[in-house]
Amino acid sequence: MSARCRKCLFGFATLACLVALAAPASARDRALLVGVGNYQNLSPKFTLNGPKNDLVAMQTLLVDKLGFDASSIRVLKDEQATRAEILSSMNTWLVDETEPGDRVYIYFSGHGLQVKDADGDEEDGLDEALAPFDIAEGETDWQGVILDDDIDQVLERLDGRAVTMVIDACHSGTISRSLSDDIATGIEGARFLPRPNAKPVEQTLTRGLRIDLAVVDKPTLVETGVTAWSAAAPYQVAWDDVRLPVKDRHGVFTSAFVAGQMSNAADANGNGLTSNAELLEYVKAQSSAYCASQDKCGNLDPQLEAKAQTLGDSVVVPEKHEAGVDGQARYQKSEGQETDHPAYQDANAVDSVSDIIGKTETGDVEVSIDRPMTMKAGEAFKLTVASENGGNLLLFDINSQGKTTQIFPNEFARKITPLAPGVPLTLPDEYYGFDFEAAGEGESAFVAFVVDDAVDLSEVAPRTRGLKIELDARRTLSDVVARLQKTSSDDLDTRGIRWSVGTLRYRVE
Secondary structure, eight states: OOOBOOOSSOTTTTOOBSOOOOOSOOTTOEEEEEEOOSOSSSOGGGOOSSHHHHHHHHHHHHHHTSOOOGGGEEEEEGGGOOHHHHHHHIIIIIIITOOTTOEEEEEEESOEEEEEOSSSOOTTSEEEEEOOTTOEEOSSSEESOEEHHHHHHHHHHTTTSEEEEEEESOOOSSOOGGGHHHHHHOOTTOSBOOOTTOOOOOHHHHTTOOOOHHHHTOTHHHHTTBOEEESSOTTOOBOBOTTSOGGGOOBHHHHHHHHHHHSSTTOTTOSSOOBHHHHHHHHHHHHHHHHHTSSSOOOOOOEEEOOGGGTTSBSSOOTTTTOEETTEESEEEOSSOOSSSOOEEESSTTTHHHHHHOSOOOSSEEEEESSOSEEOTTOEEOEEEEESSOBEEEEEEEETTSEEEEEESOTTOSOOOOBOTTOOEEESOTTTOSOEEOOSSEEEEEEEEEEOSOOOOTTTSOGGGTTTOEEEHHHHHHHHHHHHTSEEOSSSSOEEOOEEEEEEEEEEO
């Protein structure tokens, strides 16, 4: 069995920034693609078959969909990808040849690893690292690696650029219990190098471990607008597609990541715009489907670390983005961007809801009202939510002006208890002392999130603001979804948070 292990974009996980968008290529756009499948000093059991094909796929994506000129892309493959050459290219090709506002794209496909932290900046005592072609095994640790600290220094020098960084490698210090014995001795195709003399994981010592390096180690880069894509959550194993002949293999993540941008496959709501959230849900679904076909795959949850407000933004500029219907454009440029390569969002605030959520509704959560879907202003109504799975409820009302009200949780409800499976909750109940009234004019939508896991949502949906404050709909929903995209670490087998969503559109005349 061929495995590729990757962790949520290692300790500098918050690494990269906005997915580059198709736009007229700037003379100063730069991309660096690194792929290492054959290593100078490693045993043949650590040879990877996928990186060479991943590089070709990424080149095609950059040129055909993201608007990069072929001359602006530098590719380092196998023996070209030494530590010295990778770092030199990052500093000269990417930093020295670009200016603030330019696009920079960094991609790595190969082995990842962890080494002992030398400067004390890591919570877990280990530095995450990439394995260049000339990595070598020392007596107690790997030598000649590219540390997360090395790349942090490059990213600091890239301040102001529109940087995209995608890491298709594993940096998990501890692997899934079911694979720990195999990982310690090496698995063919696994994109993770165990530390020299590594021993299998002791389940009793690791159960309950809750370290998310993407959050703990380097939070400041996300706060400043940096976004990172990675193939799996911490402590997960990701895979080459072993269903293919060896010469045709590629990363399950890279394949889905490229396919979701090359076509409309990830455009879940069919509005002609593939958003960051939709792409994430697409690569998650593809990864999950692959794992379901394999015996030892376990969980596989690709990760996106980004400013929450970018979730509804396009990953690729939609076709006819300047066209309008009856004088009204379907898309608008996203706000707050500092580059010359804008992202777009659905101009209709209600339509943009599904772009921000990304996830396709499955019918697990049903929202209904006791009135027709078209109501008159001032008409009283009650709202009912039912879910097949129990969990905590977040309920919002979004209007066509892009404003939202948090309906639940709120201070007026006597009890804030989780939904029971299959048991409807009607709002307002007899304890409220008032009714909901339809207000405004135009199309609106109710959005109900039901979160199965015990996740603290008080920061993104505090009870104190329920029913009392008018909020920005895009930002509010983005904050909620960004929180739900984090991983849940009940034990060593990390997985994504379990949540479902249901929406109901209605109109006020």
